[in-house]
Amino acid sequence: MSAPNTNIEKQKSRHAPSLLGVGAAVVFGGIMIVALIAYVLGNADEDDADAVTNANGADAPAATTATE
Template identity: 45%
Template sequence: MSAPDTNLETQKSRHRGPLGGMAIILTFAGILLLALLVWTFFNGLEPGGTDAQIDGRTGAAVESE
């Protein structure tokens, strides 16, 4: 069933605040996602975790710096 008395202009004004809040949250989430991608890109280039790394070409253990 639909509402018997709908006023679109009143509904627009009532929903302006929540829709604006959702837009702000989505913008903030997009900025956080972009920051995560940049951070992952710059920190993911360095091998780490052990003192010796395996050289992919020869298979020999190489001391990390």
């Protein structure tokens, strides 16, 4: 149920700061998502995990299987 005496103009002025804050948060979130995508795409040509962990050029040890 809604309030019987609602003054829309008064409510607009009372809720304006909250709505501006929500709008600013949405804009900030959008900027952060775009920045994250740009960062990920900008670093896509980096070495993979195997190249980083084997930086000295040593081969990975051969996998052994247990035969029992």
